[in-house]
Amino acid sequence: MLSLDTLYESLCLRKRPEDIAVLIRDETGAHLSSAELALLDKAASLALRNQVWQYTSMLESFAAVVGAEQQINTAIQLFKVDHPNGAVTDPQVVDTFLATVSPLIHKNPGFSSYKTDRLNREARAAAGLDLSKRRYNKLFRCLRHLEKKLRTMISQAEKSRFQRIGKHAFAEDISREDFMADTHSACFIAYYTARCNLRSEFTIDGQQRPYDEIADMLLQRCLLHPETANWWAIAQVYVAPHVLDKLTAEQQGFLLGKWTTLLQQIATLLENLWTTNEFNQMTMVVKRGNDSSTWNNTAAAWNKARDSWINLHYALGMDFMLDEICFGKAMRLIAGDVAAWHHAMGNNGDKNLLVWNQLPLPWEVLSGKTTCNRERVAAACRKVGLDPQQSGWLAPRKHQAVPFRATPELVHGVTITNPYLAKILKQHKYFSGKITE
Incomplete structure (x- = not known):
């Protein structure tokens, strides 16, 4: 049970797949065949606890939201109120705190104009506020900063x-109860999630595919125990056709609605990023001033949601909907040096980029500002020599297991040999182009 608890907690972290594999070995090793154990040991043997250094320079968590501790503490001192219940890194906690404190000076949350929303002397007196102008302005300013x-x-x-x-799709939405319901499902979910969380490498050979031979072995064990496998939980992270087939029509419909809602939310941010940055749509080569990290992360979420949306339409027998609306992928920005590397190696460019440039912007299609359907996407694919069905533009991708490859120790996508040395070099800015004197 201890290993399962640790596996569940890893879903929102960024643990190395090798470190997840060794926990799976602890949990299920006695029940694995010799062939399965040998396969799992390819990863488990490389776990940090089995290494001399037992150290990685890569963060094992995603970047956290910077909380409002400073602003909250200031408000507590000025208003003489208690600290809110909950973490002040949670926007909902901060919002609730504001809703509680703002009425103390008769301020409406969200209305923070110095010109129109502050109370003058007469209004303060009418509201029963026995505060000087200086004191009132200080409290008003405190809440304004917090908002x-x-x-x-x-x-x-x-x-x-x-x-x-x-x-990792909706891995963090899996409840502890659902995760613990079946050991085989839990092991697949935890390992596959860790594989999905791998960092991008600085390469022109393509990134590692998350569904490797170990993930396949773990999924096959779920298939061998259909009476206990939790396909609903698995479908939160692995939205493959053969997994969706195990769900009820009601479950499939719920997931379709969930991914559609997410697409709408992502589209709003993509459109905002597109209008506030000057991206080169033809090349998608990043330029100085572009918010490339946010764009690429959001584009990845869009493409993950789009793949799942298409897969669910096919699972429900509703792929005819693509004849009415079919929005495209969102291309990620590429670094100039990587683009130059491609050119030096004789690569003529990404065919997906050529399709992207023939289609209307995907968020405009989703919002109804323009139209695009299956035939238009298929024609764009055929024009550049892509198979519309096999390329992921119009049909579910075929997931084939790739060989296991050890997680590289990376600094800004570049593989290094010694994690401790990497830490020292990062501290001295050697990887950022800013060498200290």
Whole structure:
């Protein structure tokens, strides 16, 4: 049970797959065949606890939202109120605190204009506030700063959520009860989630695919125990056709609604990023000033949600809907040096980028500002030599297991050999282009 608890807690972290594999070995090793054990040991043997250094320079968690501790503490001192219940990194906690404190000076949350929303002397007297102008302005300013911080936190929380969903889909929505219901399902979910969370490498050879031979073995064990496998929980992270087939029509419909809602939320941020940045749509090569990290994380979430949306339409026998509306993928920004590397190696460009440039912007299709359907996407794919069905533009992707490959120790996508040395070099800015004197 201890290993299962640790596996569940790893769903919102960024643990190395090897460190998840060794926990799975602890939990299920006695029940694995010799062939299964040998396969699992490819990863488990490389766990940090089995290494001399037992150390990685890579963070094992996603970037956290910067909380409002400073602003909350200031408000507590000025208003003489108690600390809110809950973490002040949670925007909902901060919002509730504001709703509680603002009435103390008869301020409406969200109305923070110095010109129109402050109370003058007569209004303060009428409200029963025995406060000097200086004292009132100080309290008003405190809440104004807290509201500004809350808006920043909400934006950060949304971007962080999309980043995590772009990696591991709805893994964090799996309840502890559902996760613990079946050991085989739990092991697959935890390992596959860790594989999905791998960092991008600085390469032109493509990124590692998350569904490797170990993930396949763990899923096969679920298939061997259909009476206990929790396919609903598995479908939160692995929205493959053969998994969706195990769900009821009601469950499939619920997931379709969930992914559709997410697409609408992502589309809003994508459109905002597109209009506030000057992206080169033809090349998608990043330029100075582009918010490339937020764009790429959000585009990854869009593409994950789009794949799931398409898969669910096929699972429900509703792929005819694509004849009416079929929005495209969102292309990620590419670094200039990677683009130059491709060119030097004789690569003529990504065919998906050529399709992207023939289609209307996907968020405009989703919002109804323009139209795009299956035939238009298929024609764009055929024009550049892509198979519309096999390329992921119009049909579920075929997931084939890839060989296991050890997680590289990365610094800004570049593989290094010694994690401790990497930490020292990062501290001295060697990987950021800013060498200290």
